Amino acid sequence: MQEKTTKIIEKIRLVIGKEEQLSPSPFMNWLKPVAVAAEYGSLTFEYKIRREMTNPMGNLHGGVIAGIIDDIMGATVYSLEKSDYFVTVNLSVDYFAPAVLGDVIHAISKVVKEGRSVINVECELWLPAKKRLLAKASSNLMRLH
8 A cells, every 4th residue: 555645744754964044934044943754644744852942941831832843743743744734732640750942842743633624743852862751742733714
């Protein structure tokens, strides 16, 4: 059976391992993701924690964690190349462990249920160097008509 793909997924695959401006989204480009893997319904991006991403204690800011998760989930749905746009209607994040300045983390997204009006996506944020799960989230994205 042939693997399902899209033009956007193919473009992401061309820049795997490179720091590229992957998106028309200024926020995504500020995050500076590096593509690690791209499959239909699943993306993996890598992020290096910079000072402006940290809280006063030097840990990756919880809001930035939520932003990374929301952004990769949106990119995952966008990569499906639907005819309409989808927007986040809820986002539930569980935080488990910190990351600090200089750490390299991975965000791994996965479409769980692809409906016509709502797409459910999950994401895990990992610190690969310590094999540590930092956060896990789920979200529903709704079609805009």
